[in-house]
Amino acid sequence: MVTGNAKNGELGLARALFNEMPERNVVSWNAMIAGYSQNNQPKEALELFHSMLEAAAFVPMENTLGCVDYGQWIYQTFVRMRYKKECPLFC
Numbered sequence: 817m818v819t820g821n822a823k824n825g826e827l828g829l830a831r832a833l834f835n836e837m838p839e840r841n842v843v844s845w846n847a848m849i850a851g852y853s854q855n856n857q858p859k860e861a862l863e864l865f866h867s868m869l870e871a872a873a874f875v876p877m878e879n880t881l882g883c884v885d886y887g888q889w890i891y892q893t894f895v896r897m898r899y900k901k902e903c904p905l906f907c
Contacts, residue, residue, distance in 0.1 A: 822851025
């Protein structure tokens, strides 16, 4: 139900169901993280990912991490821009 609601953009309902779960597994965490990510809420996705690592001590699955290569490219681009003082954000 978490997955279905998240895919339909019903993130409030998905999160309520997620929060009410007596036990969460890596699949339920992934469903909620993916829901935030796919509905253009990256901050919430990252916050929940950190919560998963801290509170649940789950090891992320490949689909939890998404495209790690792309993330690394974004980070390296940010570092290069900051180094060159061309970065308009966070510099």
